[in-house]
Amino acid sequence: MSDFERTLKWELRDGEYSEGYAESFLNSYIATQIKVIREQREMTQAELGERIGTTQAGVSRYENVNYSSWSIKTLIRLARAFHVRLKVSFEPFGSLPEEVARFNRKNLERVKREDDPGLMEEPEPLLEAIVEAHPQPVDTAKWKALTQGGQKREISEGNSGVQSQIEEGSSQQFNLEEALCR
Amino acid sequence: MIVAFGLYDFTDNRSESVLSVWGRDAGLTGRDRGALNLKIDLLEMHGSDLPPKMLAGPINKQRHVYKLIIHADKMLRPMLCRGPFDMDAEFTFLLGAIERNGKLDRDPSAATANREILLREKGRRIRHERF
Numbered sequence: 001m002s003d004f005e006r007t008l009k010w011e012l013r014d015g016e017y018s019e020g021y022a023e024s025f026l027n028s029y030i031a032t033q034i035k036v037i038r039e040q041r042e043m044t045q046a047e048l049g050e051r052i053g054t055t056q057a058g059v060s061r062y063e064n065v066n067y068s069s070w071s072i073k074t075l076i077r078l079a080r081a082f083h084v085r086l087k088v089s090f091e092p093f094g095s096l097p098e099e100v101a102r103f104n105r106k107n108l109e110r111v112k113r114e115d116d117p118g119l120m121e122e123p124e125p126l127l128e129a130i131v132e133a134h135p136q137p138v139d140t141a142k143w144k145a146l147t148q149g150g151q152k153r154e155i156s157e158g159n160s161g162v163q164s165q166i167e168e169g170s171s172q173q174f175n176l177e178e179a180l181c182r
Numbered sequence: 183m184i185v186a187f188g189l190y191d192f193t194d195n196r197s198e199s200v201l202s203v204w205g206r207d208a209g210l211t212g213r214d215r216g217a218l219n220l221k222i223d224l225l226e227m228h229g230s231d232l233p234p235k236m237l238a239g240p241i242n243k244q245r246h247v248y249k250l251i252i253h254a255d256k257m258l259r260p261m262l263c264r265g266p267f268d269m270d271a272e273f274t275f276l277l278g279a280i281e282r283n284g285k286l287d288r289d290p291s292a293a294t295a296n297r298e299i300l301l302r303e304k305g306r307r308i309r310h311e312r313f
Contacts, residue, residue, distance in 0.1 A: 019212075036232075064234055
């Protein structure tokens with residue numbers, strides 16, 4: 001934890017202070033994130049305004065750290081225009097110092113639905129991908145059995161003559177690929 | 183937190199931060215201090231580049247004077263300038279002010295005067311003192 005975070009944690013024990021700090025951060029956060037995501041999408045204020053049913057001046061008003069008259073309705077319109085979801089959440093004050101410390105452009109950017117890795121199809125299982133890339137004879141059933149279960153086992157593969165230890169979820173998967181490809 | 187910008191306070195004749203003195207005299211509430219420190223923390227981390235419209239100004243024809251806008255129990259408007267020695271890496275607070283009925287309680291020309299003093303006397307500032 002940085003000196004800044006330690007200092008802020010101490011300051012936030014004061015009720016009024018914590019409210020003033022957190023509410024000011026909330027407004028600054030929303031305004032900045034709107035600007036950051038709009039720029040990430042390479043949209044002008046006028047283009048964003050058109051999508052949410054307001055003017056360029058209206059968007060300019062939202063992209064202002066001093067604006068505080070947010071409505072959920074407006075924020076939902078913005079979320080739709082950005083192809084992201086809106087999350088509104090009550091939080092304890094103790095998590096604020098870290099949030100402020102992590103406040104930067106990169107952490108404010110959000111991928112749109114179409115590029116969201118969380119919505120991508122599951123990648124092909126490693127073994128199938130390897131077999132497809134290296135179509136030499138491999139006993140896939142045996143390898144599948146060896147790579148499942150999370151147990152460390154001593155194996156010997158006749159195909160390549162390589163001995164290895166396999167542990168699910170570890171870098172041993174890489175070694176397995178190496179072994180199969182030899 | 184990555185500190186990207188140096189923050190300084192102009193000092194008065196007693197070598198005290200004018201902003202700290204203002205903060206004491208203005209009777210800032212906890213909410214005022216919290217809202218003010220958040221803006222100052224963001225300024226220290228990102229300057230005026232990332233958070234949009236962090237700095238308002240230049241104000242009232244004072245070419246180098248900007249203000250932070252803080253909506254809390256009071257409408258705080260501390261005035262500051264870029265640099266003035268390294269324009270890309272530092273800010274100096276020149277004067278504290280409060281807005282009442284749309285008007286600042288301090289004349290921004292006083293902030294310009296403080297900046298000019300600082301340009302003549304480089305020692306007339308200290309590291310920003312946190313509220």
